[in-house]
Amino acid sequence: MQKSVALSATRLSQQFHQLDLLSNNQANASTPGFRARESGWRGGEFQSWLNLSLGEIENTGSTWHVALPEGSYLQVMTPGGARFTRRADLEVGLDGQVTVGGMPVCDESGAPLRAPGADSLNSDGTLMAGASPQGKLGRFSIAKLRESGDWLTPEEGQAVTSDLRPLVGRCLEGSNVDSTREQTNLVALLRRSEVLGQVLHVQDQVLDKTIREVGRGR
Secondary structure, rough: OOHHHHHHHHHHHHHHHHHHHHHHHHHHOOOOOOOOEEEEEEEEEEEEEEEOOOOOEOOOOOOOEEEEEEEEEEEEEEEEEEEEEOOOOOEEEEEEEEEOOEEEEEEOOOOOOOOOOOOOOOOEEEEOOOOOEEEEEEEOOOOOOOEEEEEEEEEEOOOHHHHHHHHEEOEEEOOOOHHHHHHHHHHHHHHHHHHHHHHHHHHHHHHHHHHHHHHHHO
16 A cells, blocks of 8 residues: 555656646747757656757847757856857847847857947858957757756767857747647646546545554454
C-alpha cells in the first residue's frame, strides 16, 4: 500500500511539474524567439526538454527586427554571465548600446555591442550609421542548449561557433508555442491530476483505516 501511495504521489508531482511548464509556455506565447519546454516519458523516465523547432516568421517592418537562421543564436550579457537567445527584437539606446530583452547584446568577440548613431542593419549583422559601419552582431551556431532562467546556455561539451549566414531584416521570429495544442494538453493534464488526486485520497483513507484496525488488534 505504501508503495502505491508513493507512486501516486510521484505521478501527481510530475503532473504539477508539467503544469508549470505549460503555464510558462502559455505566458510566453507572444515572446519573440521563445522556445517551448515539453515533457513526457522517454526511455522509461520522466523528462523535460526544449523544443528547438522554428517559430513563425513575421514581417514587422522594424529596422531593428531580424530573423535568425535555424540553429543560430545571439549572445547577451546577463548578471549571471553570457547567455544565448533566439530573440532578436533589438533596441539601440541613445548611447548606442544594443540590447534585447533589456540585456546587452554582444559582438563577435563576446563584448557588449555599441553602435552610436546607427540607423540601419545589414544582412550580415553590421549596424550602420549612414555609410559608416558601427559594429557587428555576434551570431553563434549551437546544436544543443538548455534553459538558464529566461535565456539559454550550451549543454556541456557543446561547441559554440561563429555563424556567418545572412539575417532576414525587418522580420521577427515568434515563439514556437502552439497555443491550441498547449490548451488541449492543459485540459488533459488537469483531468489526469484530478483523477490522481482522488486516487491518492482513497489510498490515504485505506491506509489510515488499516493502521487504526491494526492498532485495535484486528
